[in-house]
Structure formats: C-alpha cells, structure tokens
Amino acid sequence: MHLPPHPILSETSIFLQAERISVQYGETRALKDVSLQIPTNRVTVLIGPSGCGKSTTLRCINALVKLSSGVITYGDESIQNMNETELRRAMGYAIQSVGLMPHLSVEENVDLVPRLLGWERSGRAERVKRLLNLVRLNPEVYRNKYPHELSGGEAQRVGVARALGADPPVLLMDEPFGAVDPLTREQLQDEFIHIQRQLKKTVIFVTHDIDEAIRLADYLVIMREGEVVQADTPANILASPKDEFVERFLGPDRSLKRLSLFTADHCCIQKVPSGLEEPTKSVLPEDSTSCYWQVDAMGHPIKGFMWVNGRLVSRVVNSASHTVQTYSSLRECMATILSLGLPAAAVVDDEGRLFGEVRFETIQTISIS
C-alpha cells in the first residue's frame, strides 16, 4: 500500500515511510495505525502531549521497539528485514536526550561513534575540531573538559556534535533541548537552524514545545493518544488547524507564532545608511524613515539613529542582545525592535558585522498577510 504523497514531498523524496504501524506495551496501545512519510533532507518534528507516542515512533524507526503490526520501509526495504549493520548504516546513530558519557572528555564523546566505526585516527581529531566549531564551542577550550564541567546548554551542543560525528544520513533527536533554560534553548534552536542550513540532514525531532516545533519544522506532525492528528507544513497548520484539539494546542497567539516561521534573511534590507561617523543630514535626511547605523572599525554596529519629530535620536547597540542574525526569526527581530525603540533591527553576519536591517513596517505587513 502506498500513501498519497504530501505536498512537501513534491520538492524532495521520501526518506522513509511508516504504514499503519501499531505498538502494544502490555495493555497500552502506544501507537494505533500510525502512517507517516519522512521527507529527505528536511526537518520533521513530532509533537503532542506527554504519552502520545512520540518517543515510541522514534524507537520504531530505530528498530528498538517491535511493531505489533504495520511496516516501516526505508528505500524499498522493510526495516524489519534489515540486519543490524544494514540498519545502522541506514539510520546512523540516534541521540536520545544527550546522555554524554561522564567519564569521557568532550573530544572522546564526540569521537565515540567514528572510533567505534573504526575510522582512521588521523582524520578524526580534525573532524572533532570541525564539529565543535560547528556547534560554536571553541575546541581549544572545550576539547579536554568533562561533561560535569559543562553548562546544560554546552552539554546539549556537545550532544549535537556527537550525533553528527559519524555523518549519519538521519538524525533522530528526542527532546534534545528539553533540560535547559528558555534563553539557552532559543540559542540552541538558532544554532540548530544554522547548522541545518549548512548540512541539510534528514532530521526527526521530538518536542512537546509548540514554539520550538513551529520554528524548526519543515514538516510538522501533531500526535494525540497514539495517533497522528494532522501532518503538514507549520504554515498550513497555523493557517488551518484541523480540529479543536490542534487549535487549542497551537494556542491563542497564532499570528505571533507565524512570525517565528520567517527568518530575518527573508526580508532583510541590505543597503542601509551606515558609517563610522554619526550621521549628517545628507546621509540621513530629516524626512527619512530609515535607520542609520554607526559602526566601529570592524564594521560592528555600535549605535542606531533615527529622526523623531525633527530630533535625531540615537540608541546604543549592545552587540550581543541588540542585534539579530540572518537566521534569527522575525519574532526575535520584533523583540529586538521593541527593546531598542528603533524602527528596525540591525542584522549582523557571523563575525558580528553589519549586514542589513529588518524593518518594523515589513514585519507588520507579514504578520497581517
């Protein structure tokens, strides 16, 4: 039996497919005839209340749980017929909410799977370095640390680096950012998006946090009591929730949530008035509605200027908290705009240099369209 393909699959292929899978734990029917298609090189997010079967679905895909009925096919083959080596090659190694080895250093943790797979030692040290840089941990600082010396957020980053260690074709992530504070969580999400843009992996990501799901998902699967209620792009689900359960699950602020679907680079204006000096009337005419960004010698924005009722008003830009990246969500841009009181947020590149700006008026058009 083949399911009709989902529209998101018109841009890519099916990585794997679950057809009417059920799982029974004693009396509990953890999954009831779940059918799912996982798109290749996209992020699929499984979400739903606790106990709805998210982790069980991941464990089925990883063949850690036996199906009571149904099949999961990878390529043309049912994974139930594949031997462990074949399956490992196909699925890679999954991470289940971090679980770093406490007696191994950061380097040894990240190197764990490549070492188990018997990769050449020479290339591995270089690879660990690259992976740590990718998750923005300085290898010189972190390589020899042990898990108990890391903050929650740092441990999660090492967990992501380790999951990427052997370059698996699919990443299974079960609430990977569950145990950290909201700010760290948002940073980890930013980094996840940043990494995913470079690597374009097939990812199956489990969460119970709807904001996280909407931000990260290309394909969002909403589950309830062992069943799939709605599966679609976040934009389509936000625009037309299938029933009252989904509507309640999305919460009352659906239009704000929509802003988290778009990133700064969608509407970033690149040619903005800027310079090393404070602005003169010739660079920022009094009737101008745009911002002027003063930058330092490195190109980092240090102040934003605008005209308000014939007065030139400026705000000091603190690089860490008052700027956004190209991959920041419009929701974050909105928060930055509100916190600085300027009509735009400065967008900076990886080195913190001014890249452009996102304007309030642009966000406004998007949120009502």
Ligand SMILES: Nc1ncnc2c1ncn2[C@@H]1O[C@H](COP(=O)(O)OP(=O)(O)O)[C@@H](O)[C@H]1O
């Ligand atoms: N090993 C197990 N033995 C018995 N029941 C289980 C086991 N694992 C999960 N369950 C039950 O199966 C259902 C789905 O669990 P799970 O997939 O872990 O949910 P979620 O990850 O969405 O919170 C729950 O009712 C849970 O109590």
Ligand SMILES: [Mg+2]
């Ligand atoms: Mg779970």
